Amino acid sequence: METKIQTGPVSTKAQMQTVPKKKFKVKSLLGYAAFVGPALLFFLVIQILPFLMGLYYSFTSWNGVSSAVEWVGLENYLKIFTNDPAFFNSFIFTTKFMFAAVIISNVIGFAFALMLNAALKTKNVLRTVFFLPNVIGGLLLGFIWQFIFVKGFASLGNMTGLEFFKMPWLGDETTAFWGIVIVFAWQTSGYMMVIYIAALQGVDTSLLEAAKMDGASAWTLLTKIIVPLILPAFTICLFLTISMAFKIFDLNISLTGGGPFNSTQSVAINIYQEAFQNNRYGLGTAKSILFFVVVAIFTTVQVMMTKKREVEA
Template sequence: MLIERKEERAVSKTKARHMAAYTAFVAPAVLFFILIIVIPFFRAILFSFQDWNGISSHIRWAGWSNYTKLMHDSGFGKSFVFTFKYVIATTILLNVLGLLLALVLNMALRTKNVLRTAFFLPYVIGPVIIGFIWQFIITGLFPEIGKATGLALFQKNWLSLPDHSFWSLVIVTVWHSAGYFMVIYLAALQGVPKDLLEAAEMDGAGRYLRFWHVLLPLIRPAMTINLFLAISNGFKAFDLNFALTRGGPFGTTESLAYHIYLDAFAKNLFTYASAKAVVFFLVLASITLVQVAAMKRREVEL
């Protein structure tokens, strides 16, 4: 009996030590998550039902007036349409280009390691820096290319034309993030069993059939992740929008995140911006949940 009790005490002490170690490591992260994410989130929900300019000590209860006002806000609707178009364009291009790069670099190339580094390197640089670099390229270098080649496309100021500025944002986003999507697809491709591909080849399946019926179903978990990342990052786009176009020309490239930022910190409409942020969160959460649920049903488990 004494031996059993000693063993139980030793086990309980070990569990207590493990629990203390887990708490010591996890508690700081949980604390910062609550302070930086959870509390501001619920604070924003509370602000959305109030009327406050961020300066006055008096905060008035506004009820649903911020949300009803939002229904007639043409600027919010315009930024939502732009963001939706931006998300569709970047999601398609990032996943197509990322998958193509992964398929090429999954081959037995001598320079594949160098190419992987080269394609992934832009993602390491901050989006704000990328935005300023590309602003210089578009406004300073493109006109010189236009003069040297005579191409009318490069002789225009892309950032002063609505359609061109939209595609400028899309091109820079794809150039910046395609390498990250490539790495995820490449990891999924390298996890596909080679015997399945060899069996399909022996059965007479060509490259297209092997890709469509073997590779594509087996890398759907990676597609789920990349689609989720592309959609969520597209809706939350702010850094490149701020650094490259600043919402111009005439607000035609104003993303939802940048639009809310301007309302809150340029116009001092904190509570109205909070209402927009809450609606933005609900839209983004709904779209991503539906996308993940739809893709999860089609995944193949090995």
Template sequence: MNNQSKLENMELVPLNNQKKVKSQEAVNTNSQRKLKKAGLFALFVGPAFLAFTIIVLIPFFTGVYYAFTDWNGVTGNIHWVGFDNFKYLFTEDKQFQKSFWITTKYTVVAIILTNIVGFGLALLVTQMLKTRNMLRTVFFLPNLIGGLLLGFVWQFIFVKGFASVGQLTGISLFELPWLGDAKTAFWGIVIVSVWQGAGYIMLIYTAALQNVPQELIEAAKIDGANRWQILRHITMPMVAPAVTVCLFLTISWSFKIFDVNLSLTNGGPFKSTEMLALNIYTEAFVNNRYGLGEAKALIFFIVVAAITTIQVMYTKKKEVES
């Protein structure tokens, strides 16, 4: 019996060794797969992340540091001033507060009008029209023109074109000093911005409208629903994800408006249309108070990030409820 048990033990030892070898090979294979995946991930994502770090992250955190200094953007003399810049902005810098209010008012108006016009254009080009493809091109074309060029073109239209039309027709609307008065200059910026951005918003709404099941619309028509009821109770809930995206884009565009503001009015007359982005640019690069400009930019970033985050969370919640 002893010899037999010894033989059995001798047979079991190689089997155990084989199992250990196989399990070790499996571990090595899994490790190699993980390393391969990590290598491929680093190969594809690494260059993009490196570029993002150099172009975005490093300048952002550097700017946060400068927001607490009195650097003029030119010399190497940098002094830490703490929260003095922020105290100055909220207590003494009346133009910054005025620009903040103008930008907020402009943002509300531009968001509403751009989305209404964009959605209306989307409804138009999704109808069975022979010219719908041409209309899509025409409506989207202003978005391809740069903001600076667009501002100068519309500056000529407001100053020369409208004046000529007003003289010929006698219509008081065309005879207004569009860029020479604070109220009309504000609406001039709104008109140009809506004209430029509505085409892009139209494309997003068009894609959403084309995904609305026609069976639901046909069933609603059979049940006696009119166009308004179909739009309100079927179309709008179905395009809610597109509304979320369009609101996010228009909020971001409106708060960050710069090129149209610079080329159309340059903040005039008498800084009555100076938006926040232009105010920050003027403070940092014209007045050579870079630290103060960075403080404004940091406040601007926090406000825009907070508003867009709240907007996305709220509209996403509405999507689920609908």
């Protein structure tokens, strides 16, 4: 018994099916290229390329001005770990500042969010007032608070006789540290407040009403229902404040300039002075690469821990 194989109609049908698929793939690639291409190009030029160039210069002794670039290998990194106590002192200061600033700014921002999420008549005005410091530039904000600490607090101290206002806020190591923390928290807490308010408005009110009917206290509502439901907002706010606190530069340089006696010098100021004032660009970029690695480790660990809590909650 013979079997007849009809190849003509089948091949024609297959061609009709493959041609539209190929056209669809080409159109998809063109669409991706049109919409993603410009953003990807700018990202490569503005972010990736400078990072790779900085990584290269960290292995050189370039002074940032001359055309001669001498390859020195790991010499810059060895200098940092063996003969640069100023960098490690600035790193210790920055780490302590980060922990204090992150906790205080998030606590204040979350407290503002809880207050303004209630049915207040002036909540829109208060949201604007609390968010306004975030709009002001860091240098300008630092000079404003420098005047407040030096002149304003001194006048209040003479009027009231309170020792709190008479302290040398920017002239002592301890008070200067807390002065920078206060200004940072004052600037960033409004931004954190906006994120927390957006998260609080997404909480289902029926859950809160049901818990109230069951006799749950305000503290129980906050810790057992509200906070677990808005943990993604905590993840975002902690990530933002950790990165901003680590990279602090403008507030630090306008308030204290790293003084007194470099006791409040952040890592960013140390890198800036090394690269652009001491004309050791290679050593400065080596410090910035190490600083990038440390900040990446801190933020990655924080995101992993808070994301894990989100899943558990």
